[in-house]
Amino acid sequence: MQKELFDNPQTSLQSDLLPKDGQAQYLPELFDEGQCIDLFHALKVSLQWQPEQVLMFGQKISTRRKVAWVADDGCSYTYSGIQKIPQSWTPELLFIKRRIEVISEWEFNSCLLNFYHDGEDGMGWHSDNEAELDRKAPIASLSLGGSRKFAFRHKKDKTVASLFLENGSLLIMRPPVQEFWTHSLLKTKTAVSPRINLTFRKIIQHQ
Numbered sequence: 001m002q003k004e005l006f007d008n009p010q011t012s013l014q015s016d017l018l019p020k021d022g023q024a025q026y027l028p029e030l031f032d033e034g035q036c037i038d039l040f041h042a043l044k045v046s047l048q049w050q051p052e053q054v055l056m057f058g059q060k061i062s063t064r065r066k067v068a069w070v071a072d073d074g075c076s077y078t079y080s081g082i083q084k085i086p087q088s089w090t091p092e093l094l095f096i097k098r099r100i101e102v103i104s105e106w107e108f109n110s111c112l113l114n115f116y117h118d119g120e121d122g123m124g125w126h127s128d129n130e131a132e133l134d135r136k137a138p139i140a141s142l143s144l145g146g147s148r149k150f151a152f153r154h155k156k157d158k159t160v161a162s163l164f165l166e167n168g169s170l171l172i173m174r175p176p177v178q179e180f181w182t183h184s185l186l187k188t189k190t191a192v193s194p195r196i197n198l199t200f201r202k203i204i205q206h207q
Contacts, residue, residue, distance in 0.1 A: 013103070013172070018152060018161055022177030027103065030142065031168040040144045042092045043196055049115055065121045071110035075203040077132050086110070093198075100140045100200055104172050108140065108200040116148070116195040122187035125153060127178045128199070137202035138174040143167065146193035149186045156180070165197075 017024040031039060049066040069077060070093055071086035078084070089097075093111060101107055114123070128139055143165040150171070151162035165171060173183075185197075 017163060018177065018181065019159065021154065021180035023174045024152065024161075024177060025172040025174070026163060027170040027172075028166055029168050030099065030103070030170040031144075033167065036144050036168045039092060039096070040196055042090070043113065043144070043198075044115075046090045046092065047113065048087055052114075063121075064117065065123075066115040068113040068115075069110070070113065071203060072205070074205045075110045075132075077110065077112075077203055078130060084112075096142060096198065097200060100142065100170065103170065104138055104140050106138055106140075106202070108137075108202055109205070110201045110203045112199045112201065114197045114199075116146075116185070116197070118146075118194065119148075119188035119190055119192045123185040125182040125184045127155075127182050128173075128201070129178045132203050133178075134202040134204050135178075136175060138172050139178070140200040141165075141171040141173070142198040142200075143169050143171075143195065144198070145195035148192065148195055149188065150183065151186060152177075152181045152183050154181055162186075 013025040013027050015023060015025045017026055047068040047070070049068050052063040052065050052067045069084035069086050070089055071077065071084075072089075073086075075086060076083060077086075097108055097111065116122070133139075145167060147164050147166050149162055150165045151160055153160050
């Protein structure tokens with residue numbers, strides 16, 4: 001993939017998404033439409049996508065949504081009771097990671113990717129607060145493909161804030177967002193294109 005496909009001067013972050021208890025920043029167009037098409041295709045064919053497995057009442061349940069876990073050596077990660085085995089970084093992922101690291105002013109060592117086939121695939125209310133995550137680090141989320149509604153809900157007073165995550169957009173959730181808020185990718189019956197979501201994270205590495 002040619003480097004010029006990634007050139008984009010847009011770096012202005014919107015920082016008023018949450019009324020309290022943490023900062024969520026939104027950049028509507030980190031990559032333009034043509035770049036998104038190339039990135040989506042590259043990620044779809046270069047990664048090993050597997051159905052998501054969650055542990056419920058001692059049983060492994062497979063979801064329709066597919067996932068891929070990419071990380072540096074030594075970055076183990078347990079999500080929904082299942083330990084993830086990391087894949088190696090691809091050139092496209094490394095380029096995206098470097099761009100996001102510049103904007104977020106943080107270095108990441110892992111990325112959890114989700115593939116949503118259509119509006120019937122979603123993500124329930126949860127916080128990204130697994131023990132392996134560095135609590136001081138933000139989580140940076142890039143969206144490629146169909147636009148989807150994303151919502152925050154405060155854990156105490158149930159305040160709700162929502163936005164549509166557009167194709168090529170970046171959402172940065174900074175501490176202490178995960179401590180005070182849950183979030184969800186809402187399902188929809190409206191026809192929507194497939195979507196790949198990339199969440200860049202900092203895992204605490206153990207020897």
